[in-house]
Amino acid sequence: MKSKWILATRKSPLALKQAELVKEHLEKNLPHTFCELLGLVTTGDKLKEISLEKNGGKGLFTKEIEEALLSRQADLAIHSAKDLPTENPEGLVIAGYLKREDPSDVLISRSDITHPKLFATGSPRRREQIRTIFPEAEFKGFRGNIHTRLEKMANGDADATILAAAGLNRLGISEYQNLTFRKLSIKEMVPAVGQGAIAIQCRNEDFEKFYPLFDPKTFYAVSIERLFLASLGGGCHAGFSGYYHEGTFFVYHQKIGYQTYNIEENLSPNSIKSIIEDIAQTLSD
Template sequence: MSTVSAQPRTVRIGSRKSQLALVQTYWVQEQLQKHFPDCTFEVHTMSTQGDKILDVALAKIGDKGLFTKELEVGMLNKGTDLAVHSLKDLPTNLPEGLILGCVTERENPADALVVHEKHKDKQLETLPAGSIIGTSSLRRLAQLRYHYPHLEFKDIRGNLNTRLAKLDEGGYDAIILAVAGLQRLGMADRIHQVIPAEISLHAVGQGALGIECRLGDNEILQILKPLEHLETAHRCYAERSFLRSLEGGCQVPIGVNSTIENDQLTLTGMVASLDGKLLVKDIVSGHRESAEQIGIELANKLRNQGAQDILDKIFAEIQRG
């Protein structure tokens, strides 16, 4: 149990309305209530632009704050005190006046293969040529095209239940989802295969929750402290620094993997072309306290190997529609 101020207060938590977002936000609410029983924690839900536009591929909408902007406006207007995000959805450059106040302990950040019943005896590498794989992520698309050029890929949007229904109805042979999302929703039994990092590096921040709040709101920052997981935070700071240095939003084919052992942080990063024909990948290690610098160093390494040219072509392609 922690104490913040002599006066009990009401803390307003902003959340998206999707089932996964609410599961994550209610978990945060429950943890905070345990640590601060004298405070009241209220959940305020809102729909973001990314929740409303479901008939256009994410990459074509072109807004890096698709799933966060409305929540951020709520905090800046003082309608809410903090917002819970899947950290992978939170842009690496935050609006003036807001900060990433806390990073929670990470679930498995890997990608998962979920298959239609007719392919239950198959793995990603044994799916027949021409199998239709659903994903809305350019990162997954580019890496899987690189490794499995014989597979077909088709955009899929909607919340997790909607995507699973589209798969089960036969619109796809398989879909790719985050292991963490399936686990948090109690659907781990749908994970047919955890895709190894050698095949698909995960999204920056995937599997962790990022709690955003107002800069200088020391009372809220103090309230968030018990939920901070330092190892996850260091790993995610390195990943976010790498992404920020390459000026990539969440809708570009940039993948990462990070580990910490004996205070040594190792970051792997990848940039790929949309057709999967070009892929550059490298690794940088250093002390965990130098997480941001490790990310910058890795970005520079990949840039020297042609990553910037790949990204410039992708941005031009997306803008052309």
């Protein structure tokens, strides 16, 4: 007899696609298990017109999903790792991540504009780094799922915007009418903490059961990034960023601009904590 697991997720097209990827992964690796999705509407989904930066984005896209896990309506909660607050609610822990998708950002501009000036983005991180590429850039807020944003761009809402490559890839979008896509290098735009990673959250008592099922390299990398974010007191709408890949930690911060640090793979948690705290201290002084 197969075991049934309930996976809680947001209802957006991208969130459902990501939950389907987790479902496929679990059912492939555990043949005697089948999964069902529990789609939920979060506070962030309801408040479509507010500025996440001004009103505080912490937990807006995760609270209802985590509550379903805590109340045992669900066995696992599926999140975009970059949406997660740095601290888990009491009783919950991150079990792991699927193998990370491309973490890069993509510059999407109107095809009839060669030098974009008006950028649609509500992300402080993206605004800070766009200014280093386009010093005369101006900004306006931007909310909505990927398809909504692309449609707004095609209709002339702004000259350009920035979207995550991972979301575009998962939805199979590589082009759009009247728009030009250009993937930005890590040096041009350091990704958000956790960008490209799908996080799987569980109750504390289930960690040992679920952790071995997921990707250890992504767990190591995103753990470093989340520790960096927490050390600087940032949330998912911070104006700085950190991305770890195969021994190199890429950082963008207004104080130092773009910088890289060497962090060996497979270090102990205490060693990582010490290194990250030293980096954070230099940025706080």
